[in-house]
Amino acid sequence: MSIFVDIAPEDTVPEIEAARPNRWRERSVRAALPVVSVVVFFVVWQLAAASGIWNQTFVPYPSTVWHAFIDISTTHDGVRGYAGYLLWEHLYMTLRRGLAGVVIGVVIGVTLGLVMGSIRWVRSVLEPWLTFLRALPPLAYFFLLVIWLGIDEAPKITLLALAALPPAAVATTAAVVAAPVGLQEAARALGATRGQVIRDVVVPSALPETFTGIRLAVGMAYSSVVAAELFNGIPGVGGLVKDASNYNNTPVVLVGIFAIGISGLVIDGLLRAVERRSVPWRGKI
């Protein structure tokens, strides 16, 4: 589920000026590896399609998928994209829903996490509910959201917010609980009030892990977009994937999957950049 979060620490390579040529080689290798893996992937895909073992419906040629991509992205023969919308419009709607859902989910989740981490009885009260919510697959309760909230934007955004909330809350709670007691006591001994301790000690030390929680939350929300766009999801990439699979239209399904996956990678990259800027003290407390 933690699709976007890799565990490897960020650039902790020590700066050694003397080993400059080595560093260059290392860098070029590191840049080349992902490219190589992508190339290998496409070669294997082409071979699998050309081998004819599987029907075109299961494994279409890369070129077929490319043509589908072009068709969805342009107006051709008087048809505009897929179902009347271009690919970027589908993607824009999905991102907009995702953003709204994640903002709501993360704001509520982080606030809950702060409170739960600082006040023990609140944690005891809320923890079972969070775990309950976290265990539910969105598809299980989406129909209820449709009955309660209709078929427009409200149920979709609510679903994404509900998907994003638990990881943000759980990570923040854990981070707040783990704030170093020594530092807190030192601050108290120096005369800081409870509020000051939370602001100046607990929050800064909890922030790096909270960011991981936020990245997880974005991943969870993003992996729920197809579920969220199951009803009346067009325009939207999730709706596009669902509609195309209704018609056994595999190339379009693959274009949708690539659109979701690649935009997910980009979003995660942006979040990581933000994380590096805003919590440079990660791993250094």
Added chain:
Amino acid sequence: MKFKALIAALAASALALAGCSVDKSEQAADKPTIRIGYQTFPSGDLIVKHNRWLEEALPDYNIKWTKFDSGADVNTAFVAKELDFGALGSSPVARGLSAPLNIPYKVAFVLDVAGDNEALVARDGSGVNTIADLKGKRVATPFASTAHYSLLAALEQNGLSPKDVALVDLQPQAILAAFERGDIDAGYSWLPTLDELRKHGKDLITSAQLAEAGKPTLDLAVVSDEFAEAHPEVVDVWRQQQARALDLINNDPQAAATAIAAEIGLTPEEVATQLKQVGFLTPQQIASPEWLGTDGKPGNLAVNLQSASQFLADQKQIPEAASLSTFENAIYTKGLPGVLTQ
């Protein structure tokens, strides 16, 4: 040590769970298996299944029934060569027989013709009284279904294009929810949700009227080419059981309703009301030129499927419509009409 024991316990329980199965169909290893995909719309298929007629008539085979929720899923299963027989609507069949799917299967039976059991209902208070009033309104239907096909045919009949209305893709139960909340102005759906829609709205057109106007939608049963060639005698037995089920529906609707009710979890009374609204043919009608036709002379069904294929091409869901001869070749007429009454 403790950790290792835990891992071992986990592995053991995973294996034990994987071995457990709640599959009720008994499968003998020494008999070949016939794989049948069915759906839960009321039809003779469910009577054959519930009364175990196939199991009785073909004691030398295992019969494996698998439930599907849509024709698209049945098509996928055929592409994967996981099914020998399948039940699906005329739209999915037209799609399956056209490029790029080109599924090697043949239409071997007409399960039913959609009648008043599928209809376009306008919500009370939406101000819609005729189909022409739908212009600019929100209309919901499950996309890629026979109802979707019927809705667009009804719009076309009244000089509207799909762009003139706001079409929404919803499954029947969601149509009901959106209908009651006032989120949509009309919906094309089927029983049993249709009954609920009718409580708060009125029919604009039914599939029975569209059938009269030359745009019928059907539920068909197909058999894979490979299976039909290898076991033509099994296909004969299967068609006879389907014909027997149709006779039961036409002659003893109460017994038919009881069997179907047991399969779809409704009361026999509810099913009996539904059955009255569905068009069931007689075996003689099925083997008439209007539908399947007779051996070597495929009937009018091919024309109907070709027009459904053309419709999908117009919707840009397939690159181009398949030719009439493709559909004529895809109708399994072997032994008709005599074989049905043996």
